[in-house]
Amino acid sequence: MNGPSLALRQRSLGDPSAEFPLFPPLTRGCPATSTDSLAYPLEITYDYAKVDRRLFAQEPGPDLARWSPLLPPLEAPTLGEGGTPLVEFGEVYVKDESRNPTWSHKDRLNRVAISAAVACGAPGVVVASSGNHGASAAAYAARAGLRAIVLASADSPLAVQAFVRAYGAKVVSVPVEARWPLLREVVDRLGYHPVSNQTVTHTGHPFGPEGYKTIAYELFLQLGEVPAAVFTPTGYAELLYGVWKGFVELRLLGLADRMPRMFSCETAAGGPHARALATGVPAAIVELGPTDAYGIAGTVGGHRGVVAVRDSGGEAVLVTDDELRRAQRDLARQGMWQELSGAAGVAGYRRLRRDFDGPVVCVATSSGFKDAGVGSERYPVVENPSLESLTA
Structure with a gap:
């Protein structure tokens, strides 16, 4: 059922008619549509007519090879990435990507x-x-x-x-x-x-974001339906776009009858995707102010995030460090300690305060162990411990 990859070729997000062979990966953006001031990413196309729908009858679990027909060829061995839990958190669900092998969502991208x-x-x-x-x-x-x-x-x-x-x-x-x-x-x-960006606006590796599609596949199976909205921490928007593309494919295969609205959640200190969407440009470059959310702090945006938010009818949400810290604290008190940047999905949902017709998923991306300064703080030693000192 899983079988070989059905990947066909690379296609430009700047002009879908611009297609290129599957190999070699075009790691410097689309050569046909990019300019000195704007680089367009590429995506991978597949032979969807040959996809066996029973692929989505399996239980979600580790190792992206379970989705191999809808991924580029997986030549690198697995570390058990994927199959992360979906946890109820108040009125939303949290997709906890910190449970991956190196404690972040990036394992899905790097397997590919x-x-x-x-x-x-x-x-x-x-x-x-x-x-x-x-x-x-x-x-x-x-x-x-x-x-x-x-x-x-x-x-x-x-x-x-x-x-x-x-x-x-x-x-x-x-x-x-x-x-x-x-x-x-x-x-x-x-x-x-x-395996990272080389262009003036972000394009990154054309194969990598395909790994994030598997989050959409898992959410579809875990919820038993397509969520109404998905909020993702957003740096270069590869995660945001990959999740969106996964749901696009589910509808294309006739498995889903609706699409979620996608929300990019960026630090208010920068927010290049929010700027691009607000000004109607394919991608933007901004100045970056001070922030502790280094995982999503960047001056450079890319066209992927614009496509996912625009085509899904979603929005760009900017969150402050204080909002991120509150979300991080509350997640930890429910057993999910996230990196400050990893709490941006929850912080973005709280800032928007919108009602949705269906389940809402906030993707949490990375373990709190990754934050700056973790482990540097010293705590006092209680020299004569007693029950009274513990309960004071």
Whole structure:
């Protein structure tokens, strides 16, 4: 039933008539539609007529290979990604992606992107990341027997840098503005496969976001229906777009009769997707103010987020650090400790305060262990503990 990949080719989001062979992955955006000031991402098309609908009769569980017909070829071995729980949280559901192998949603992307590196015969992978993406890429590269170079920003959390190094990756802390030029040099001179962005507006790896479609598949099976709305933490919007595309495919296959509204939840310190949607442009670049939500803090947006929000009838929501902290605290008190950025879906839903005709899902993306400063605080020792001191 699962069978081989039914992926056919790459297609531009700037012009759907612009199509390219499936390999090699076009990691610098669409060559036919991109300009010096705007780069369009690519997506993967499939032979949907050959998809066996019994694919969606299975229980959701770990290993994305269960969805292999609707993914690019999976050449990298699994670490057991996917199959994450859907937890009731007040009036919404939380899809807890912190339960993945490296404790974030990025494992779904990297199972697919690292597979592309294996298929291309690359000697290694290179990624510019200050957190989840770097750790996940390093883990999947190690599992696949590939070398990994991670270009981290100089102010990324030390605990996260140690996490990445544990997988054997070469981690180099560099100024933020130096990461992408150095990444391109590693690609051009060493032949490493890039699994992060290289373009002026975000395009990233064309295969990677396909892994996020599996969140939509799982939600459909876990809920027994399509949710009315999905709120996702949004940095470069690969997650947002991937979840949206998964629901598009469910309708295309005749399994779903409606679509959810998609809500991008960005830090109010930046918000390039909110800017693009508000001004009607394909993608935007903004200045970034101070924020502790480093996982979704960026100046550069991409066209994927615009497509998902616009075509679904959703909205862009900007949330403050204080709103993120309240959502993070409340999630933790229900047993789900999330990174500050990972709580953006819940914070976005609370800010919007909208009634929906059906279930609402907030995606929570990453473990609270990933936050800056975690583990650095010291707590006093009670020298003469007693029951009274415990209950005071």
